[in-house]
Amino acid sequence: MLKFTLSCISFLVMVMGALAQNFAGYSTGNFTGVNAVFFNPANIADSRYRWDVNLASVNATLANDYATLKLKGLSSLINGDSLDAYLNRRVGKNANIMADFDVFGPSFMFNINSRNSFAISTRARSMVNIDKLPGTLLNALEDNNSPITYPTALNQDKFIISSNIWSEIGLSFGRVISNHKQHFFKGGITLKYLMGAGSGYFGLSNLKGTLDENFFEDKILRSTTGTISYGSAGLSNFDDFKLVANGSGIGADLGFVYEFRPGYESYNKADNSFRKDINKYKYKIELAVHDLGAIKYKNSKIHGTYVLNTALNPNGQDTLMLNRFEDISDFSDLSQALDAASPMITKTSSGGNSYTFSLPTSITASFDYNFNKGFFVNLGGMFAVNQGSTNARKTHTTHYIMVTPRYEGKSFGAYLPISYNNISGFNSGISLRGGPLFIGSGSILSSLISGKTKHVDMHMGLRFGILQKNKKVKELPVAEAPKILDTDGDGINDEEDKCPTVAGIAKYNGCPIPDTDGDGINDEEDKCPTVAGTAKYNGCPIPDTDGDGINDEEDKCPDRAGTRENQGCPEIKKEVIEKINVAARNIFYATGSFKLMPKSYTSLDEVVALMKEDASLKLQVDGYTDAQGDEAKNQVLSENRANAVKEYLLQKGIDAGRINTFGHGEENPIADNNTAAGRAKNRRTELKVTNY
Template sequence: MKKTILTSLLVLGGLSAKAQSYVGFLTDNYSGVHSLIANPANITDSRFKTDINIVGASTFFSNDYYGLKLGDVVTSDFDFDTDGKKYPKDSNNFFGNADVLGPSFMFNLTPTSSLAIFTRGRVGYNVNKINGNTFESLSNDFDENDDLMIDEDDVYLTANAWAEVGVTYARVLMNKDQHFLKGGLSLKYLQGMGNAYASGKNITIDYDADGTPLPGGQTTGSIESVGEVNYGHSDNIDDNFEDFEVEIVDGATGFGVDLGAVYEWRPDYANYASKDGSNSFKHQNKYKLKFALAISDIGSINYKNGTQNTYDITGTVNEDDFENEDNLEDILDNLYTQTGTGNSEKFALPTAMHLNVDYSLNKSFYLNLNTDFSLRSNSKVNTNRIPTMVSLTPRFESKWFSFYMPISLTQGSGAQWGAGFRAGPLYIGSGSVMTLLLSDNSKAADVYAGLKIPVYQGKPKDRDGDGIINKKDDCPDEFGPAENNGCPWPDTDGDEVLDKDDKCPEEAGEVLNDGCPIVDSDGDDVMDEDDKCPNEFGPAENNGCPWPDSDGDSVLDKDDECPNEVGTVTNNGCPEAPEVTEEVQKQLNDYAKTILFNSGKASIKAESTSVMVDIIGILKEYPDAKFNVEGHTDSVGSETTNQKLSESRATSVKEFLVEKGIDSSRLTAIGYGESKPIATNINKAGRAQNRRVEINLVK
């Protein structure tokens, strides 16, 4: 009874879902054609001319229920049931895979693109959300006379084997200074080799050890169960989950896709570019920091001839009837109610996202951070998924040898420490070997090994050391610039100016004259190369050109203070200013004497504004002439008072004229008080004439 129930619950537990493969090895820049597994973009701009994989295999197992110490296993008395450590939970998970990379190869199509063709066989299983307490109950010292209660709720089990034939294309998308980007795509034809899956919904089983009476007073156990069971399989399983045979299944095909991109930051990019502009250092890693993102295993396999049955297991059966059935399928067919049948579900590939960061410490030592994240639900029928894993891998890397020690955190099974190496054509490793050797509680195990034929990129040859590789150098034994395809520039006329720079390549000349002889066509001692007017005699100060005389007044523009007005030599090329005549002087004073002031004050009366305007007009006609503004008074009042009044009135007139646009430097103001009368102060008429302002030319 115990064995039958355990077998019924595990169903596929003895089969070997896609999980991580080649842990540690895929971080190596020299993993070659294997690198397409992690990211299809990896194969271009690689360290290989070509890489041929003969055979390689990787197997992986991980769980969160059972842990052990590898050293104890090899002892003869180790009992898996009692000696291992168990961690039952309401939802335990198991993952496992076998991944075989068959004959595969990659090669470069062009300097910026590559192609790979690969074959691959894969076997894997998932047991998702199974109740670990069920295992605990069945694996402990369980007496057939004891009652047993199993509460499984929902559970999902999937196993699949398939083969892949694929092609990968990758190319460089951007190569600009320190930024480098490449992308890749893998298309895979999938051939199913066997598929089985089961799921349970709201499963409970109550075993009563003596719940069913038999004739003669005997009793047997009764099994009361509730829930729904759904299972399906490919037609090569022959209605028995335990008879899983890996073989080509007719009508079981599909397609898969892997996508990836890689960005490299190359701060020292100038060191990896030849002088002719081509990047020919494919034998070296050129990045300081690399970021890679990929999504793998997008797709499914349709087992067209597969079947799927659904059963309601609600009811009670006795133990004897249960034990008389050969396998789970017979139990379900004969003891429970079938509620549905049809074609099997498509098998969904274990779609996952992979993020990788690689840091170059120097040319040989690297530190890699990798994350694998499942994009598949753990509660979807007939679907494989990987456990989420984060790995930190330090590694030593060279052309013929690499060594790496990945440290990983795996979903459910915890921390793992592994080691691996590549030595030319051989690669061997494990992502968990150190944990298995040192820990007494290992919940994961993996190992991989393989053989390949690597053909590495060679260091480009440059015999003459001019920075242009031999195959692109037209003169591989002579040092020459990239602009002349690696050949030295000639100097035909031997004047030390190379022909490429010589404007007179067949006539010896001067270096300063671009290889041409220096001449002076107009004989002005300014050589033609510097002469802005090579055919006109002119002074050196004017770059060999004659000085102009724009206004034609015989005063050259360089000396002419009025270059656009005809003037006289004596006045530096400017027109002579007009002279103030006696008539003009008289007119000014006639106007000035009519300026009226407020009584006893210096303020000008408003009715004098028109006179002031006339005075301003005359002054503007003689812009170079200077004038004295003179104030006079009569003898009424004290002499001191009259002196101040005359000065104030003269100043008031000057300020008015300046305010209206007359340059202040042309005017001076002075007061004479009553000292210069022009009429008698005895009578009113005479005093009126003495109260005046005069504007006189300064000679």
């Protein structure tokens, strides 16, 4: 069984392959030409190349999480040393292995115009996946002295070995969908005719039992059950393999790219085209779906389902010797070995003559940022849609995330991919592009630095093309129009202008819009065209709402008729003013204090009654002192006395908004401060009543 597994990997890597961190680093660049259709078909639109030809490009990858290869002393293999001495195997855990080989054949891309491009591509691919192979079973089959304790329980839902070899002929179309100011959007699609050379799969599900050794240290399965499914078309015998079509199908790739172009003014031209010879974005976002579709294989001679049950051993030992499967090297050998293991392995179904094998569908996304001129950094990743599926008739890529700093120009590019995938883990490498040649590896740096690796890959290719050039838009000479006199420059020639020396409009035959009332507001904007007004009121006079002859802007009581002497408000009755003045003369405070004396209350209550009777009345309280003592203290005292009056009125229910207080200290004396009588008069509280 192990020989069969390793044969699948070795055979497929030697023949051809698929996609897994494919062309690491190089694929992030803007100078990949026609090869861009394999990474995102949208990128052939607005390509840096007018046309481009790929002669041949190749990528090979082998990744696993089971064995780590030590690099030190590896050259001794040439002298016949065993590879086992350089492998550190993981014991007990499931093994996952992926091998691929991908060849871009002769392909051609051409830009039809500034918005549309097309490409014709050829490609040969192969892939092998081994998923969830029980580690203890693999250790036992290898017999590599791994520390396994027998007996060991086996309990596996399903492990799968799958492989596929196929070729593609693709027709791609890319188009600029939108180019609006700094926002640029393009899309692309590739339709592919698929030709399957061969595929095979092996699945073992619901494996439950015990891995053990007998007296002779032979590896055996004891009390073990499970279900086996397998099939092959074109890969039955690796020795007789021929690259001929054993199946066909239709596939597709789809991609979109958004670019943010803050300097779009310098890229766009007068004829609505844009420069194609340079990278114009500050950042771009890419999304692509790869390998939609499947291949239908016909003439499948090996295709069936078996049930494993060691209890059916005719010797009554409930065991199955694993050495039955040591010499299996291809699907034909596997079929014979399964049939020979009857009745412990019983065939329950022969399957049909055909089956469908899914492509390794994946979704990629990336964010590419342009730091300055040719310096970029790319953050991207892939989601392997088929990975984890229990369907054995498919291959899959790996999930990964990758950061790639790079420098690239028209003739040279250097890329440093740093990635992590869910099989081999962390890897870093380098890719270089010079003229038509590119070469690189996504794992060589991490392998050399650490001295060990679980991931081996390389890529290289040869392609050439003609770069875009900055074509200048020719400006056509403009014939001079005959001169027409327009003295006032209003766009109406003098022959038709009734006011040729004054700018006007066509509606009034070249004359200005009239202003009948002469208020500076033309009649089309004047709501009172025959009465002079102001712009604030759309050409009408300032209104006088209460009709008292005082316009609303000067009237402090615009909705109550009044007199000009009282700011447009009604006159306050003389008896009210007199009562207020009398009350003011009867406000008294304790000596040197702002505390009201009780004999002031009667007068203040009269004020309260007047203000409650007429809600329009407002009161201004002014406090004064004589010139005796400190001036600053007198100022504070005058303010406090005015506020004491206000506080009394508030307590009697008068709203604070109707009362204003001011302290004037020694200011505005009404008598001589040098006499006691004069000072008594200057110590006063004045009340002023208004209704506005």
